[in-house]
Amino acid sequence: xxxxxxxxxxxxxxxxxWQRQHNALTVQETLEKALSRLxxxxxxxxxxxRTDAGxxxxxxxxxxxxxGAIPLDRLPLAVNALLPHDVAVxxxxxxxEDFHAVFSCTRKEYTYYIRSGGYRDPFELRRVWYRPEALDxxxxxxxxAGFLGTHDFAAVRSVGTxxxxxxxxxxxxxxxxxxxxxxxRIAASGFLYxxxxxxxxxxxxxxxxxxxxxxxxxxLDSGDRCLAGPTVPPQGLYMTDVRYPGxxxxxxxx
Amino acid sequence: xxxxxxxxxxxxxxxxxWQRQHNALTVQETLEKALSRLxxxxxxxxxxxRTDAGxxxxxxxxxxxxxGAIPLDRLPLAVNALLPHDVAVxxxxxxxEDFHAVFSCTRKEYTYYIRSGGYRDPFELRRVWYRPEALDxxxxxxxxAGFLGTHDFAAVRSVGTxxxxxxxxxxxxxxxxxxxxxxxRIAASGFLYxxxxxxxxxxxxxxxxxxxxxxxxxxLDSGDRCLAGPTVPPQGLYMTDVRYPGxxxxxxxx
Numbered sequence: 001x002x003x004x005x006x007x008x009x010x011x012x013x014x015x016x017x018w019q020r021q022h023n024a025l026t027v028q029e030t031l032e033k034a035l036s037r038l039x040x041x042x043x044x045x046x047x048x049x050r051t052d053a054g055x056x057x058x059x060x061x062x063x064x065x066x067x068g069a070i071p072l073d074r075l076p077l078a079v080n081a082l083l084p085h086d087v088a089v090x091x092x093x094x095x096x097e098d099f100h101a102v103f104s105c106t107r108k109e110y111t112y113y114i115r116s117g118g119y120r121d122p123f124e125l126r127r128v129w130y131r132p133e134a135l136d137x138x139x140x141x142x143x144x145a146g147f148l149g150t151h152d153f154a155a156v157r158s159v160g161t162x163x164x165x166x167x168x169x170x171x172x173x174x175x176x177x178x179x180x181x182x183x184x185r186i187a188a189s190g191f192l193y194x195x196x197x198x199x200x201x202x203x204x205x206x207x208x209x210x211x212x213x214x215x216x217x218x219x220l221d222s223g224d225r226c227l228a229g230p231t232v233p234p235q236g237l238y239m240t241d242v243r244y245p246g247x248x249x250x251x252x253x254x
Numbered sequence: 255x256x257x258x259x260x261x262x263x264x265x266x267x268x269x270x271x272w273q274r275q276h277n278a279l280t281v282q283e284t285l286e287k288a289l290s291r292l293x294x295x296x297x298x299x300x301x302x303x304r305t306d307a308g309x310x311x312x313x314x315x316x317x318x319x320x321x322g323a324i325p326l327d328r329l330p331l332a333v334n335a336l337l338p339h340d341v342a343v344x345x346x347x348x349x350x351e352d353f354h355a356v357f358s359c360t361r362k363e364y365t366y367y368i369r370s371g372g373y374r375d376p377f378e379l380r381r382v383w384y385r386p387e388a389l390d391x392x393x394x395x396x397x398x399a400g401f402l403g404t405h406d407f408a409a410v411r412s413v414g415t416x417x418x419x420x421x422x423x424x425x426x427x428x429x430x431x432x433x434x435x436x437x438x439r440i441a442a443s444g445f446l447y448x449x450x451x452x453x454x455x456x457x458x459x460x461x462x463x464x465x466x467x468x469x470x471x472x473x474l475d476s477g478d479r480c481l482a483g484p485t486v487p488p489q490g491l492y493m494t495d496v497r498y499p500g501x502x503x504x505x506x507x508x
Contacts, residue, residue, distance in 0.1 A: 009375070009376045009377075010376050011376045011377050011379065056377070058377075076373060077373075077386070080373065080374055085374060085376065085379040085384075086376045086379050087376055088373055088374040088375065088376040089373070090373040118344075119330055119331075119334065119342055119343070119344040120334055120339060120342040121263070121342065122263045122264050122265045122339065122340045122341055122342040123263075123265050123310070123312075123381075125265065125339040125340050127377075130339075132331070
């Protein structure tokens with residue numbers, strides 16, 4: 001049996017998220033169909049995260065096992081030829097039998113984009129969240145700093161998936177600005193359901209005066225979802241990095 | 255009567271080009287509907303060029319006349335509120351009664367994008383032309399230089415619109431590369447139907463050895479469309495600049 005990890009990216013606009021569903025098109029199903037056709041056997045893939053409908057991935061890892069032996073340097077172009085053009089594989093490597101896209105992962109990163117002030121960009125439809133009012137970079141940076149470290153993040157998750165613990169470690173929360181385009185890059189040991197979008201919503205709420213940037217530690221301590229800001233819409237969110245030890249780690253760095 | 259010029263941009267993916275048609279959605283019709291609703295009178299707009307189905311515009315000018323007197327600094331946000339999010343107005347100014355989006359124009363610029371070699375980018379679907387084989391920057395630059403100056407460009411146009419003369423002046427044809435993404439920026443006094451896409455196709459044909467970069471002057475002299483390269487597909491093409499004297503010129507510079 002061969003154990004393979006793929007590096008891929010996708011524009012999530014046309015998909016109901018990563019995870020296979022009964023009555024909606026997903027990225028997982030799309031990738032599994034292409035791989036199954038290529039290998040002429042049923043392939044099941046495990047993805048590194050359940051991105052929501054409309055959420056994108058610039059770097060994403062999926063792993064699978066197969067009896068087939070397609071050379072891994074030729075696998076990306078071969079599978080891309082069978083995929084729609086909004087999903088693209090850009091690398092493949094062999095992994096150990098016990099490798100798992102979720103459980104082997106050591107660090108994930110999401111980046112959220114907001115265009116604020118000025119005019120809408122017609123090329124950012126389904127790609128960036130547009131808010132006509134201005135945002136305050138300094139206030140948002142102060143609020144973002146309050147999330148750093150190891151905490152219980154129950155206050156910034158949506159209920160819906162069962163997890164053993166709501167404790168995670170946020171390594172970075174960098175808020176940057178280029179003209180009217182703001183980016184919010186969050187790196188963490190892992191993300192709870194809707195956690196990245198609720199963290200961005202909370203930082204935006206601080207910017208527009210609906211809470212104080214100094215409130216964040218108290219909000220996290222409370223564990224109360226109602227005290228934090230809203231979950232911002234999906235189209236501005238991108239999975240931008242995911243890290244692993246060993247061969248899969250080198251695959252994602254490339 | 256008030257005479258107004260608008261600066262706008264659009265993602266052309268969902269439209270059958272700029273110009274109003276009977277049975278297909280166009281950008282002109284979309285803009286006219288929004289303006290007519292805003293001014294509560296029938297507004298007809300004149301656009302600076304007939305972009306084809308799937309072609310985009312980062313900078314585009316349209317002018318119209320109205321009895322209405324909406325303050326021009328508030329017009330962009332007011333009309334954007336009535337437009338779909340793949341069309342956006344980013345400026346407005348008053349113009350003279352004899353101003354015309356096409357006939358007052360002094361210089362137009364189109365930019366074409368090709369990703370070549372490497373893997374497809376899933377975010378470039380309907381935005382960039384992807385070709386798996388490598389392209390040769392030096393050969394393409396030598397071919398591009400052959401188009402500079404004042405010539406009869408009949409060899410690189412598609413028949414379909416009546417024009418008085420097929421003589422135009424090409425001021426610039428800059429071929430650049432950033433990683434695997436090539437850009438082809440063409441500035442001219444005006445463009446014949448499909449001229450920009452046929453010029454790019456001819457330069458690509460030189461790169462893949464189907465003609466010599468030194469053949470361009472002879473191809474232009476022949477006036478024979480069959481000697482030049484093919485018309486490349488629309489999704490890689492963007493109107494990126496359009497210049498005017500006076501107030502409209504300052505509007506487009508901003």
